[in-house]
Amino acid sequence: MNFKELRNNLTKDYSGFKSIKIAILGDSATQLLIQAIKGYGYTEKINCEIYEADYRQIEQEIVNLDSELYKFNPEYVVIFESTEKLINDFYKLDKINQKKYADTHIERIKSLWDRINSKLNCKIINFNCVEINDNVFGNYGNKVETASIYQIRKLNLNLMEAAREYKNIFINDVCTLQNMHGRKNTFDQRLYISSNMVINLDFLPLVAKNIIDIIKAASGKINKCLILDLDNTVWGGIIGDDGINNIQIGELGIGKIFSELQMWAKQLKERGIILAICSKNSEIIAKEPFIDHPDMILHLDDISAFVANWENKIDNVKYIQSILNIGFDSMVFVDDSLFERNMVKKMLPEVTVPELPEDPVDYVPYLRSLNLFETVSYSDEDSNRTKKYQYEAKRAKFKTNFSSVDEYLKSLNMIAEVAEFGDYHIPRIAQLTQRSNQFNLRTKRYTEEDIKKIIESNQYVTRYFKLKDKFGEYGLISIVILKKIDSDSVFIDTLIVSCRVLKRGMEEFIFNKIVKLIANGGYNKIIGEYLPTPKNALVKDILKGFGFTKGEDKWILDVKDYKERKNFIKEK
């Protein structure tokens, strides 16, 4: 996507797209960056309403609580300090202050973040610094505190560390982008001198994409699953023809290419991305290398869904989707065959299908460059995800042995844990609000910071639910946030249940629990609301199902009228 194409998008029809308000504060010329962001938004069906602060007014806009920035009330504030400007500031300092530059500057940035957070409930996207060595000290500058490169690098590190302290700060890593594309391709000195632009036209779309990537992830659009083909994708050669001793992995032939791909996939799995295999092969032959090949990096227990058969890949991807119970729009399909890719693209347009380069040697660099797995949260629970989905597959097999559903559910020995939100669970709770789309009554997305505020406020009643059964832990799979309206009634601000635990009596357990809790608290009414999205039709009638009656615009339940619902879950 080049800048001209993005610019041409500006005249297109954005109606019907989700609107997002973004404020951009920069110390260099940002007009074209704004066009690029708006234009890139079109390709992602996002209508970016952008407020551009006056040139070099970052500090003033943020410090002055009456500024246009605050009047605009953005959902995202983008702070873009350019290395070029920072270096110029650095040059003006004496030696003592140069030595302290990165540490002084990070404090200034943090005070700006604090100021914004004191007034706005928003997310902040802060550019890091592209690294420029002015070579005043040459390579030796890496050891000299008064060298600009030393302080700029240190500032980048400081930014990472500071961002860890704030849940609503996200770093726009333009430094990595520049490393990937090279300064020669990202910067034009003439534009800098004449117009104070530090991003050249070829680089603008990449920077815009990076920002939109973060925004997409923050609004819940994330990829959760990587589906891999086997032959000539996970290894070189064709297992059915070449046999286990001749497929290329490790040292054999071009095997390193595929080892690299496997290592990357393994790291994704460790992070919490679900791996699935979708291959045209007979299952026994396809699994052989995973079990017996000494150079395989991926093993069967890394894979949550292993599908190898001779059916078409559309049905197989649909099957994988049904086991994992996640949206097609959170799946990435990697296959060396153009035919298979085109078919998936055509039949399942929501699935992300990277157009792999012709030469397999480029697969990994290309896949890495796409930034397919952007996220705005990470919790320890993520890395256990593979296990959970493997339990799921076992449950699916177990289920077929029972004559009645009740009998099956009883045999699972389900045990739930219920408690108020605590600090320890904040990352997972925020993540559930960001990731869950289907069983989500109002689809309110919360950051960890928001959740913290809810915990601290006395206006809310919160509960999380964990579940386990004889096959293993599901982990924290449901949250309820109730807002106290008055002494008589509470409002269901958020009700989320992970789709992995549906149809097991969990919904019934949750409502039983909540109604009792509210009744014991002396309240008489629970008020609910369903806010439809393209994805949450599942819960359209849930309130009605649990005995709520339709009021003027909200659903109301008198807790006296509630009838306990049957389920087979015991409380811990």
Place this chain on the structure above:
Amino acid sequence: MQKKEIIKTVQDVFIDVLEDDDIVLNYNTAADDVKDWDSLNNILLIVEIEKKFKLKFKLEEIYSFKNVGEMCDYIFNKVN
């Protein structure tokens, strides 16, 4: 390459970048004569023209062009 071709190519870039099919350039056309030919769009125009003729202007030259004619003369001398 003839001067005529050069001005025609430059004109196509203007039409494309400024999204205005009615633009007609001649040697005397200056920034004030073309709607939307502001400093921001000038950047886009210059970059596109550079790509078309596979050359790079010096910043000083970009500043010195008073009209389309001077730019085309410069391109003419460079490409031939």
